[in-house]
Amino acid sequence: MHAIQQQYWAVRDYLSPVLKESKFKEHGRITPEEFVAAGDFLSYKFPVWTWEKGDASKARDYLPAEKQYLVTRGVPCLRRATSLAYTDADEDAERLLSFGDSSGTADEWVETHAGRGATVDSAANLGEIDDIPDLDGDGLASAMADVSIVSETGATVGETPDLDDIPDMEEEGLEDGEDEATMAPVVPKAGGVIDASQIGVANGNLLQVRTYDVMITYDKYYQTPRIWLLGYDENRTPLTPSQIFQDISADHALKTVTIEAFPHSSTLQAASVHPCKHASVMKKVIERMNAGVVEEQLAARKNSGKHQDKDGKKKWGFGRKGAKEEGVKSPVEEEEVEGMRVDFYLVVFLKFIASIVPTIEVDSTTAF
Amino acid sequence: MPVVQFAPFASLVQPGFWHELTRMKIDVLRLSEDAITVNGSYSVGRSIRDRETGHDIALGCNLTVGEDAYQKAPQLSPMSVHTTGIFKNFNTIEDFKAADKAALINDVVSKIWDSIITTKDTSLLTQFLLITFADLKKYQYFYWFAFPAFVSKPAWQISENGWKQADEEIQGHFQLESIYDSLLKTTRSFFLVKEIGGITEVGSIEQYEEFFAGVAPENRVIGFLDPSALPENPGWPLRNLLTFLRAVYPSQTSSVRVLCWRDSERPTAGKPWRSRFGVVSIGEGDPTTKPSAIGWERHPTTNKLSARVADLAPMMDPKRLADQAV
Incomplete structure (x- = not known):
């Protein structure tokens, strides 16, 4: 059934026309050219993002051969989204991004823990987060178990036997003794830099640092970018789908995030945020920001840019910590008031994605 | 003065590598167990500040192999360097277990030492060794990396x-x-x-x-x-x-x-x-004789010298993917 569905999607994708006319401000969708422009801007400003060509046989002809999709590797994810359990105190930290016209709840997006880093005192917070729920102890994970993934032996994914513990794979006497010049694996030390693989030891299982490879492709049918995730645990073992869902905000796991075939590889499967709502959400976000940017540009022309830096931070109302002043300055300098440029599309897009995967530091644009 | 302690490489295998190995095994390698050359890469060490505790967390000393490992000139992101490895895939798990690991790593070590002494070039210094057994039906991949390193006597x-x-x-x-x-x-x-x-x-x-x-x-x-x-x-x-x-x-x-x-x-x-x-x-020693070498990667959970398994069934097995898609 799933295979048929994927075939159907492939055909639909093939038949749907390439968007030619740019209307990203009107409906939030972008053309392949705009995707490339926005991707160029993103990879220029933030070199952690690079263009990839992917599998040549899967190349899309409406994109340049060398610029098929964007990738950033090893994005850290310190905590599980499921561990950001709600308490009463957290309720304020949740921002409902309601861009609701009359259509109701369908247009609402939850940005979880919007102010968490800034508002919660780190020392006081330590006590609250010390249980990371186990896979089966947690609501989402048990919901996952219900939707099956039952292997042939009947064991659910949560009980996957630890294949790494195969006793006779160990080699005795391959190397004699300990080598004094090799770093000892246990280095928990207060205050210093902690090695990711030792984080569990150091903090009493407070943190399990996962890393993600994040890809952005262009979805021709929905005419928006689409995000893909491949995860690794702290021992660099690939994550299973149910483990990946732990890093996705509970409002979106299993609803908008699913495991699907990655379009630029013949066999690879990755978790993906379904793009059916991207355009409408992006439209709302862009509308808001564009109004701010236009206002800013008008003000800047009047004030001849005296207070640019100060005001620049307000412009990105949706962004965390006023991320990208540098980028915003360039339209300010231009004569015409043109509002937000399409180059910023992916920067904005990443902020939106960051609300779906709150613990994956995918939005590198705030780190500066 | 304290001895310099080096942070060992940790292998990171992207799922794309296993997908590509599956294809290679069926279409190209078939029953051949000959060693081939693959590409890996490593980049500058990264750390991230945990916003809640203020600690810097090091993200591991990774050597990555990916989908492009079998290609001639893989793409690299800035501040990453490419390194080559000797790759050997075994046909059965028994062969994989029985392989003479000491001999395998000694071959690579000798090659590195020769490159130091004869050609005096640094391109092979980070050469690695990777042995695998791919259980294609179960989507399980047994693998073991070695990152050969010479043991200086006395130590630095x-x-x-x-x-x-x-x-x-x-x-x-x-x-x-x-x-x-x-x-x-x-x-x-x-x-x-x-x-x-x-x-x-x-x-x-x-x-x-x-x-x-x-x-x-x-x-x-x-x-x-x-x-x-x-x-x-x-x-x-x-x-x-x-x-x-x-x-x-x-x-x-x-x-x-x-x-x-x-x-x-x-x-x-x-x-x-x-x-x-x-x-x-470094103290007095004879730098021109070949030192001994170490390098098999330790298992990250047990810290023993042993092979690892990547179980990709949850992400590759069509049956399980179909069940998961709701």
């Missing part, structure tokens, strides 16, 4: 000052800026830095003698792209680089000023550079 020691932030030790930001610019243009695994009259120059290790001719020892720096992010532990590549320097230039390298390059981006105003600097030295 770090000076009393220890490892310091590079900008504290190297005069001001000026030098680091020019090193950064040079590395951004051509990222090298290993490099030399000298300073003459306030001007910083970067050169390749192979030109050691010409490059450092007439340069006072305190203006010489040996640099390498450091995949470790731990403040007291330089990454694995430095080990073989030091062996190389000892073997090729024994008279000038009993004490070496080392720059561990860890900056992938120019730091923003007010932030320090992440690179580390230290002076390491």
Whole structure:
């Protein structure tokens, strides 16, 4: 059934026309050219993002051969989204991004823990987060178990036997003794830099640092970018789908995030945020920001840019910590008031994605 | 003086590598167990500040192999370097277990040593070894990496000052800026830095003698792209680089000023550079005989010398994927 569905999607994708006319401000969708422009801007400003060509046989002809999709590797994810359990105190930290016209709840997006880093005192917070729920102890994970993934032996994914513990794979006497010049694996030390693989030891299982490879492709049918995730645990073992869902905000796991075939590889499967709502959400976000940017540009022309830096931070109302002043300055300098440029599309897009995967530091644009 | 402790490489295999291996096994390798060359890469060590606790967390000293490992010239992101590995896939799990691991790693070690002694070039210093067994029906991949490293006798020691932030030790930001610019243009695994009259120059290790001719020892720096992010532990590549320097230039390298390059981006105003600097030295020894070597990767959970398994059934098995899609 799933295979048929994927075939159907492939055909639909093939038949749907390439968007030619740019209307990203009107409906939030972008053309392949705009995707490339926005991707160029993103990879220029933030070199952690690079263009990839992917599998040549899967190349899309409406994109340049060398610029098929964007990738950033090893994005850290310190905590599980499921561990950001709600308490009463957290309720304020949740921002409902309601861009609701009359259509109701369908247009609402939850940005979880919007102010968490800034508002919660780190020392006081330590006590609250010390249980990371186990896979089966947690609501989402048990919901996952219900939707099956039952292997042939009947064991659910949560009980996957630890294949790494195969006793006779160990080699005795391959190397004699300990080598004094090799770093000892246990280095928990207060205050210093902690090695990711030792984080569990150091903090009493407070943190399990996962890393993600994040890809952005262009979805021709929905005419928006689409995000893909491949995860690794702290021992660099690939994550299973149910483990990946732990890093996705509970409002979106299993609803908008699913495991699907990655379009630029013949066999690879990755978790993906379904793009059916991207355009409408992006439209709302862009509308808001564009109004701010236009206002800013008008003000800047009047004030001849005296207070640019100060005001620049307000412009990105949706962004965390006023991320990208540098980028915003360039339209300010231009004569015409043109509002937000399409180059910023992916920067904005990443902020939106960051609300779906709150613990994956995918939005590198705030780190500066 | 404390012994320098190197942070070992940790292997990171992207799922794409296993997908590609599946294809290779069926279409190209078939029953062949011959060793082939694959590509891996490593980049500067990264750390991330945990916003809740304020700790810096090092993200591991990773050597990555991906989908493009079998291609000739894989794409690289900035501040990453490419390295080659010997790859051997076994047809049965029994062969995989029975393989003479000591002999396999000795072959690679000998090749690296020969490249040091005869061609005096650094391109093989980080060569790795990877053995696998692919259970294609179960989507399970057994694998074991080795990152051969020579054991120096006596061991290298770090000076009393220890490892310091590079900008504290190297005069001001000026030098680091020019090193950064040079590395951004051509990222090298290993490099030399000298300073003459306030001007910083970067050169390749192979030109050691010409490059450092007439340069006072305190203006010489040996640099390498450091995949470790731990403040007291330089990454694995430095080990073989030091062996190389000892073997090729024994008279000038009993004490070496080392720059561990860890900056992938120019730091923003007010932030320090992440690179580390230290002076390491070594006692009397015979640098021209082949030292012993180690290098099989330890299992990350047990810390024993053993192979690992990547179980990709949840992401590859069509049955399980179909069940998961609701």
